[in-house]
Amino acid sequence: MVINYSEEEWNALDEKMEHPERVVYCPRCGKELIYRGVGNSCEVKCPTEGCIKGTLRGL
Numbered sequence: 001m002v003i004n005y006s007e008e009e010w011n012a013l014d015e016k017m018e019h020p021e022r023v024v025y026c027p028r029c030g031k032e033l034i035y036r037g038v039g040n041s042c043e044v045k046c047p048t049e050g051c052i053k054g055t056l057r058g059l
């Protein structure tokens with residue numbers, strides 16, 4: 001799977017990952033991004049199906 005997001009989209013995902021308490025909106029569709037911590041990794045995603053999402057492992 002090739003993930004090809006714009007810089008703006010990556011920035012939004014990064015910001016939410018680094019600051020889960022912050023309200024960050026998806027630059028693509030304008031919905032609020034969701035943060036979910038799973039074990040020692042975390043995931044940030046847009047609630048819209050097939051929209052942007054990012055995962056960070058091994059914190």
Ligand SMILES: [Zn+2]
Pocket residue numbers: 026027028029030031046047048051052
């Ligand atoms: Zn979205």
